[in-house]
Amino acid sequence: MDFTFNEEQYFFQQTLKDFLTDNVTPASIRRRWDSDDGFDQDAWRSLCELGTSATQIPEDCGGLGLRFDDIIMMIQACGQAALPEPLVEHSFIAAPLLAQLHASQPSERVADILAAMASGEAMVLTASMINPYVNFAHSATHVLLQFGDDLHLIDSKDCTLTHVTSVDRSRRLAEVKCQPNGTTCLTNGRLGSELWQATLNRGALANAAQLLGLAETLVQMAVKHASDREQFGKPVGVNQAVKHLLADCAVKIEFAKPVVYRAAYTLAVAPNRADWAVSHAKVSATEAAQLAARHCIQVFGAMGYTWECDVHIWAKRVWALANEWGDVGFHKNRIHEWLVQPKALLGPEFTFGRRNIRDVEHID
Amino acid sequence: MDFTFNEEQYFFQQTLKDFLTDNVTPASIRRRWDSDDGFDQDAWRSLCELGTSATQIPEDCGGLGLRFDDIIMMIQACGQAALPEPLVEHSFIAAPLLAQLHASQPSERVADILAAMASGEAMVLTASMINPYVNFAHSATHVLLQFGDDLHLIDSKDCTLTHVTSVDRSRRLAEVKCQPNGTTCLTNGRLGSELWQATLNRGALANAAQLLGLAETLVQMAVKHASDREQFGKPVGVNQAVKHLLADCAVKIEFAKPVVYRAAYTLAVAPNRADWAVSHAKVSATEAAQLAARHCIQVFGAMGYTWECDVHIWAKRVWALANEWGDVGFHKNRIHEWLVQPKALLGPEFTFGRRNIRDVEHID
Amino acid sequence: MELIYTPQQQDFRMEIRDWLREHVPTDKLASFDTAEGFAAHREWEKTLASGNWGMVTWPEAYGGRGCDLIEWLIFEEEYYRAGAPLRVNQNGIFLLGPTLMEYGTPAQKERFISAMASGQEMWAQGWSEPGAGSDMAAIRCRADRDGDDFIINGQKIWSTRAVFADWVFGLFRSDPSSSRHHGLSFILVPLNAPGVTVRPIPQLNGLPGFAEIFFDDVRVSAENLIGGEGEGWSIAMSTAGFERGLMLRSPARFQQASKKLVELYRERRNDILDLSIEDAVVKCYMDAEAYALSTYQTASRLQQGAKIGPESSCNKIYWSELDIKIHETALSLLGAHAEVEQSDAPDQSVVSAWLDGFLFSQSGPIYAGTNEIQRNIIAERLLGLPRR
């Protein structure tokens, strides 16, 4: 039993964080907003060169073959920076979907696309039925389409995109329409169903980790503002009301973290038994981030309500990611359904599941 | 359209308030706790002499024939004082039930009991099916029993009481068992059903008004404590955190008041159409009072957690009254059921109901 | 207590209802934070004025109808029921108007109130300055007396509607040796005066809902001074009282929004929703109604001669938190579609309206005195807790 990250995991996170701090600034994000496609090719290329796109790709396809708990803090770092490019969608959602397929049912076609993803040659996004829109579909080379239990790999030039405008200008959403057929189908049936279930969970958890990162940055920004900005001759942060607004955010964030990390571990070791852990993570991180957005705007006062102030770059991302890959209602309902089952194993000894307990009498 | 009380209504309230301030002190309440029956005969006699027991009794039965909105602030005053004696149950719940019966179906028997209630000779309590227990049943001369739609008047010596201990020592609860029969039955059928429905509403609203009064006193006590008690060389009340705890209570109380008063008016003029107004009042007042109890204990600190400090006299009354005459769930569900009806008249013009609007197209 | 409208009040309601049915534009106007939308809303103000509906509580002499507060509430109820456009001149009619009515000279009333009620002149407010947000007394913008004029220099910020408005009212330091809330004057300044520069500030939705105003030797006549020189603070406090108090956010606004929320909920309640959604919908509807009841109670009291006190701070907290709650709940009901600002979907206007309302609701706990400051006021002035 060891609930800590190792040095390598911290190193991955720190490397990405350093890159993002230097390269993805509020100013550069605003430049993307003013551009047609919202996409910074240089940043994308650098991120791929950094190896981020290879982390979840098996070693035999030219990747690093890392586990989901190895990279969860990297996703958190993407949230901290409010990175617009769909690195999370490509590297941490689409790639592990194909990697999981490849592990069950190896094929040259999948190996090739995985290798192209690792190098950054291909950019692959996921069109799951739970999401009405795909972010940055116009920049992708391929789309992984859910069609019932089927999994299709579709060339993006065979897709029709209907663009919609998100409240978060960093997101470029489109409805994706295309004609899946026998040649585009990678798998289906029980395996397809399992892959999509695991993908929903990875997507939800990836959003949870980003929300956690977004919340952290929002609180940092508010702390800095409250320390610098003076009213009535003192920094506004000396007011207990301001302190407590931010302390409440800190408490929520502190207790969402281990929930997110536990879910990452569960997805890594038992992807088919991760529903509860993932839903818990999505709900906790969303609530923490929504509170942080609200309180951070409040601490900034009128400035927090302006376009010029950078707070809304993060706040709007929170409002958008909250509802992707299942909103809070979807995830709370999954937990509720489980809790009301008489066979659910509840109680302090089951924190880490039944496989840890020898004399379980009930079987679920 | 006039949403103010008149001088007479204020006078009734003030008279009762003055009496209670002088006679029902925390010390005298604690003396009741130590007594066998928890009942102060002298206080009861004085309250009846003051005319409080006659307010809801028709003039032709020796009462004052006041409306429910005339006396709603008197009920609030009972809450402010945390009065243990069942004045509310006798004068403002049992009496209007019999008065309403008498108005629809006059009888000598009911006139006699109403007259006896007005003078204080009889003490009548209500055993509604919504409440598992009757408060102070052992002190009553009669019990009004709900049995389906039937309304029975039963001599208390024909009742079997099973006492239970409430967390609020001022309350003396018992399950009441008795044998209703043809001679005890006052009415039944449609009228019985209407009477019990109106009684449930009066009971719920009476609790709401008491909860409002309890909340007011709790906040007053906390304000006094926070102004007097010093920590770190200053009154604890200078801390913004303490201020905001109590300000939040004040906001809830301020907005529960008009809701309670509106319900009292509705019960007076349209007792059969008062469900929504009453449930709204019960929910709002309960939430205000529960918040006041929580925050008041918090402001008092460790003292607020002791038996010696008077805070719990009020706080425990809050916790008890919250669930009598329908808990918050019961009342929220009534509102929810109404809101989801397609024919419900919603919107700003219907604040005071449809009878105020001429061109209502829908009929409910 | 008599919670029923008189026949006259019912007639009045039907009169407004009929008039609005005929006059409210069928298509939603563009936001008044765009040039096009501002012009359209200005036209609407003129239309309202043509029916003497500009500000019903004002005397007929100023284009009003001499209505009492209950009639005003009825007007507002019908106004929101009809889905009529937002009031682009709210700074004028709800804030400056009542101030002029109390402190203006007959000439000032004549000059400004009528133009306001008739939809001719639109107003911005100029309270805050950089470095003086919640601390309104830290004003540095100067108005130096020069004969019959003032020369104004300095800067205002968070001035709502200033981008397209004609005039601004605000506080200026007329006594250069004064500090804090002494030596301030309440002055009206035309925004087209030489030396005035307006820099739009886009808000959360990208539109310039407020602005910075720079004053560079701006000369205004002392006829534009409201009340006495140096009396600005107490006059402004009374204006702020109006803002927090009865009229800024009429209950009908939230009742209409909560009605729409209930309708949205009825449509979607068979979907998989947040477990807390039923509770939130019921709470929003109840709270909007409670706010209406409270306002009727206050209006009744005021009609009997009472004054608005610190309980107006309770109002500000209540409606601003209610507004957020209503819109958050609506976005929960919309789920993954909630983030879409524009699309070609047929029900997009519903989604956009909720989203824009949600963004706007974020400002509620901040402006007109943050809710933290309101809680201090409640604690100290309503409850009597020690100041320090």
Place this chain on the structure above:
Amino acid sequence: MELIYTPQQQDFRMEIRDWLREHVPTDKLASFDTAEGFAAHREWEKTLASGNWGMVTWPEAYGGRGCDLIEWLIFEEEYYRAGAPLRVNQNGIFLLGPTLMEYGTPAQKERFISAMASGQEMWAQGWSEPGAGSDMAAIRCRADRDGDDFIINGQKIWSTRAVFADWVFGLFRSDPSSSRHHGLSFILVPLNAPGVTVRPIPQLNGLPGFAEIFFDDVRVSAENLIGGEGEGWSIAMSTAGFERGLMLRSPARFQQASKKLVELYRERRNDILDLSIEDAVVKCYMDAEAYALSTYQTASRLQQGAKIGPESSCNKIYWSELDIKIHETALSLLGAHAEVEQSDAPDQSVVSAWLDGFLFSQSGPIYAGTNEIQRNIIAERLLGLPRR
């Protein structure tokens, strides 16, 4: 990261489980705030000690088992799972014990820790004084040095368990010329010493869970001084760190309570319930689990040599609010029966337990530093906001 127990840890769990199955009393013991219940709980402590389960993290030499923190968590999980009695000596084992382990002399450890672990000596704490609740540095209770003794005079209040305990530990002013947190000493005092008077203070449920202690020329040996004279403050702060930190409220307590809440909810969910109840039940279960996960994370970090920092203030807020929420939700489920403390009904023990737990939960946000003070600490020490 490896969130699976080792075979040794699984064996350890089974060993505790078997032992508890045999030894936990079948009938619930009376409250340890009664004389009878205190005696029964003292007996239970002795039973625990007989199996070397008194405090598993302590060295074997002191009656412990030299367990690490993960094993301690496993022990706690099984302890609450088994419904074993509350620990009457928690002041000793969770607060004073770790303090002695860090600051005690070998002789003191020998003298006090073994007696604590073996269930022989029960401890009360003596932090607060009248007029110094949250302001712990305002201590006036004196300990004047007199040769090899201290003479203690003054008063302590809110001393938990003091009514029936054997000893009290606390802070006393040993330098009469000092002020605030200087010149304080951490001293152990036997409650049967001449000059000690204990006045019980009944708490919300009527039972004397704490007391005032009056010291009138009480003579104690300087052997009872922990650490150096005048070093009391920093030692006490470290004790308070334990209190807020890992060990005071083990997550298993809340996980067990939230499990019971889910069971109560399953039984009653077809009744008419508060619309928010589903949400509340789910939230309670999630939050209890989050608290457990957070504790495992902290325990893992500490095992790798990290120290508990200001995040322990987050713990205090989290578990105390969770405890209130769990019990409020349970009372909602019980409806009109929730207020009943005693009756002859067959399921009364369930109702009473929830009600008593609810009353107790009210103290959570107050003791061991109010949650307001914890929020200050988080804001200033964890987030770095300016102090004043």
